[in-house]
């Protein structure tokens with residue numbers, strides 16, 4: 075893991091196809107919530123599960139873990155992230 079603060083770490087988002095920061099992943103889901111793919115995307119970069127468990131309310135973390143077990147179809151993901159990008163412009 076780099077010395078860069080976790081929120082500033084970047085990766086290529088598989089949904090957007092461009093670099094984004096971890097900070098963005100925390101607000102890019104439905105209703106400005108965390109992206110449901112966060113565990114899948116970041117596990118190789120740092121212990122994202124432990125980080126989220128330590129930094130999220132327990133109920134929200136539990137819900138994320140349940141959501142992560144049920145991946146959305148690709149169309150739903152694309153629509154969700156496109157709406158998010160549209161809102162941010």
Ligand code: SF4
Nearest residue numbers: 087099109111112115
């Ligand atoms: S967690 Fe979501 S927003 Fe972040 S890189 Fe993965 S797909 Fe993109």
